[in-house]
Amino acid sequence: MVSQVNDLRSAAAGASRQQQVIARPATQTAAVPDNKQPDPLRLSQTLTPEHTRQHSLIQRAQHKIASSKVAEASLNDIGKNLAQLSKRVEFAMRSGSASPKIAADIEQLACRMEQRLEQASYKDQAVLSRQLKPVFHGEPRTSFQIKGLDTRRSSPRDETVIFNLAKGGANAVPVKLGANATPEQQAMQFRQALNEHGIGVSLNKQRQLVFSANEADWQHLSQKMRVVGQGDRFPAGQPNRVKLETTEARFEPQKWQTDKAHLRETLVQSQQMMKQIKASIQEIQLHKQDVMQRIDTINQRNHYLNDQVLESVEADLARILPNGDSFNSAFQNLKAQANVHRQTVVSLLSE
Template identity: 30%
Template sequence: MAAPTPRQGLGVWAPELNAKVASAQQALAFLDELSSQLQDVKAQLSLKLAGSYVREGALEKQQHRLAQLWKDRAEHSGHRLDAQLAYSGDTPARQRFRIRGLDQQSLQASGQETLVFSLNGAPRHTMSLRIEAGLPPAALAGRFNRALVPAGIQVSPNAQGQLDYFTVPEAQWPQVRDSLAIKGDGKRFPTGQFARVRAEPEPAIIDPGAWELDGPSGLRQALPQIVRAAQQSDAARAEVLRSLADAEHSLSRPETAGDVAAVRAFAQSFEEQTRTANYPILSAVSPSLLGLPRYRIDSLLALP
């Protein structure tokens, strides 16, 4: 049986930090690959726009590779990069979407109404809230967020102070898209029966599978998407690197008085795990210990 990796060994004692670092490394690897493929497609596309020679089928092959990479974005990025290439840090990436009829203008007009939401078409799993004309965006957002907690749906005012997009963890988006229904009092939504909502996702920053690269018009439409995605990829990469640097700093800083309890817990866990001659555990622990700074070992041994 293959021995566990050092990452598995570390997970016994620092699962949250280890998971954070692992997902950040996945996101970084994805961004590196995405940046490389975007540059390749951009180079070929620019040559074709300029009328230069491009080997037959080369651009289409690169487009297909990019489309497949983008299709696998969520899994390959550790579920930390959304469709806009925004890095979500410690939490899974979220899908932004609009619900037709629940925009800022309709919500602040038409008087009082009780909205009842249902997921999967099950009335017993309903969520309701009361809205009335003139409610400020922050108050509206608060009511939606409290009511829609079971569905994982959130909303917050945008930079202009307007309610614009709802969000949901990407893993839950298909369920929300396919089964979210609303029943109202007849002002904004019909009475009596649940009606499926039209949940419209925010367009992704790129859509390689939809590009038509066999003519100048399609080439010119694809190029701005590639440029924007490359710029956002660089920004996301910088954010991921900052996250990894913070994680490294938390591991390398000297121990303080407030860390004594954590160190004692670590020592006890370490002793319990290594008390028996368990080769898989020891093979995972040994590489991990090689990276421990001397001062951490000294501070651990100095504990009463």
């Protein structure tokens, strides 16, 4: 054992790394027969589930921070181009029409913003939706409401509303709504019926239903979705085209028009988008603050756990080492001569 400690002393003198030591509590090894004792060489290499979970949480948090920065930078860039576009539209309105040069400038700015939105991604995952909302997880989605579907208006009788999604396969999706059902109960029924078709369902602050779909589904639903009711919320009989209204305007600058009749509409749309950008940036900043606080909490908790783990390893080593070579004497000797951290000493003794 003395020769082993001498070897470890020379290793500690050149140690420039600090290892984190994790082992099983002493109570888990105390009852094991001598011939079945765990190899002390492997004590420092045992990762606890708690350590693995904390490491995973920190990695996910760092991913969110990075993707949020990309989203914020993209929004700022789009906002600058929107400001330039608005100035050109205002100039065209004062002139009575957009000159060929102004129209070309607006078209160029629109193409630049469209490209910036398409490039707004982190690790091949989009970070902005078409409503210029940040995407913190999953894929970009468009939020919308179904016109005529008022969840706050109670119905005196049960009703089954059948939605035809026209997506192929099981097109007809029935939603059973009970008499006098609350908005929360209605939301649950819609969620159970539509979630498997990729349509999200939630309630807003006004307790009205809000749906969401990915880009491909939104394009399809906005053109094809139909509904059949029982004469209360929706008419009975043949399926009727249902009107979907987005909760926020969608950012589609290349569809904006610069002729005299649509200049004001283009200006209004650009101003709406600038307001949405401001709101989204505020949302991102709050999200980043929340994530950073979580990272700090995890790091503090990890530090506390590391101390516990180190004490557990020291207890295991003190029990395993022969009486003539106590752990405390070996520990203090190595620490004094090599001037290394406590974690490194424990790691060297347990390797």
